[in-house]
Amino acid sequence: MKLLYFAWLRHxxxxxxxxxxxxxxxxxxxxxxxxxxxxxPGYGEALEDLSxxxxxxxxxxxxxxxxxxxxxxxxxFPPVTGG
Amino acid sequence: xxxxxxxxxxxxxxxxxxxGRNIGAVVSFxxxxxxxxxxxPIRSMTLEHYPGMTEKKLAEIEAEAHxxxxxxxxxxxxxxxxxxxxxxxxxxxxxxxHRQAALDSCAFLIDWLKTSAPFWKLxxxxxxxxxxKARSSDEAAAxxxxxxxx
Numbered sequence: 001m002k003l004l005y006f007a008w009l010r011h012x013x014x015x016x017x018x019x020x021x022x023x024x025x026x027x028x029x030x031x032x033x034x035x036x037x038x039x040x041p042g043y044g045e046a047l048e049d050l051s052x053x054x055x056x057x058x059x060x061x062x063x064x065x066x067x068x069x070x071x072x073x074x075x076x077f078p079p080v081t082g083g
Numbered sequence: 084x085x086x087x088x089x090x091x092x093x094x095x096x097x098x099x100x101x102x103g104r105n106i107g108a109v110v111s112f113x114x115x116x117x118x119x120x121x122x123x124p125i126r127s128m129t130l131e132h133y134p135g136m137t138e139k140k141l142a143e144i145e146a147e148a149h150x151x152x153x154x155x156x157x158x159x160x161x162x163x164x165x166x167x168x169x170x171x172x173x174x175x176x177x178x179x180x181h182r183q184a185a186l187d188s189c190a191f192l193i194d195w196l197k198t199s200a201p202f203w204k205l206x207x208x209x210x211x212x213x214x215x216k217a218r219s220s221d222e223a224a225a226x227x228x229x230x231x232x233x
Contacts, residue, residue, distance in 0.1 A: 004133070006133060006201070007131055007214050008214045056201070059135055059139050075136065075201075077201065077203065078203060078214065080197075080198065080199065080202055080203065080217065081214075082161060082173070082201070083114055083161075083172070083193060083196055
C-alpha cells in the first residue's frame with residue numbers, strides 16, 4: 001500500500017511517501033495508525049494524538065474505522081487550512 | 084472549471100473568460116496572503132497540497148454548487164508553493180442569471196473549499212516557521228451551508 005504524509009506529519013515522520021505491504025492484522029485506518037506508531041520516534045510523535053490528525057483512503061476522507069486493504073493509498077495529514 | 088497551479092492569475096482575464104447563455108451577474112472572491120495575523124508580520128506563506136485529491140475535492144465542491152444554484156459558469160483557481168504578503172492565493176468566480184445565486188454560491192464555494200480541499204499553510208514569521216492551525220470559525224462557516232441543504 002502507498003502511504004502519504006503531509007504538512008507537519010511529513011516533517012515529523014521525515015518522509016512524504018512510502019510503499020509498504022499491508023501489515024499483518026491491520027484492516028482499518030485506526031489499526032494502521034496504531035501500527036505506524038511503533039515504527040519509530042518520528043511516527044510516535046506524529047501520531048501521538050489522533051484527534052488532531054485526519055485520514056484519507058484512496059483520496060476520500062476516512063474515519064478511524066474505515067477499512068484498508070492491500071493496494072490502497074492512505075494519506076495522513078492535519079486538518080486542512082487552504083483558501 | 085478547476086485549476087490548481089503555482090503560477091499567479093489575472094482576475095480580469097479570468098472574469099472576461101467566463102461564459103454562458105444568460106449571465107446577469109458575475110461574482111468573484113480573491114483570497115490574498117495577509118501581511119500580519121496578530122502582532123507578528125508574516126514573511127511568507129507556503130501552501131502544500133495533495134495532488135490528485137485536491138483536484139477531486141474541488142471538482143466535487145464545484146459540482147455541489149451547480150446542483151444547489153442555477154449557475155451559468157464557475158471557476159476555482161487555487162495556488163500552491165511559496166507566496167508573500169499581498170500575493171493572490173485563491174480565486175472563485177460564479178456566474179448566474181441573477182445576483183443572489185451568484186453571491187450565495189461564491190460564498191458557499193470559498194467556505195467549503197477551506198474545510199474540505201486538502202491544502203496546508205506554512206507561515207514564516209521572523210526566524211520561525213509554523214503550520215497554520217485550522218480555525219473553528221471556518222468549520223462553522225462551512226457548517227451553515229450544510230444546515231441550509233437539509
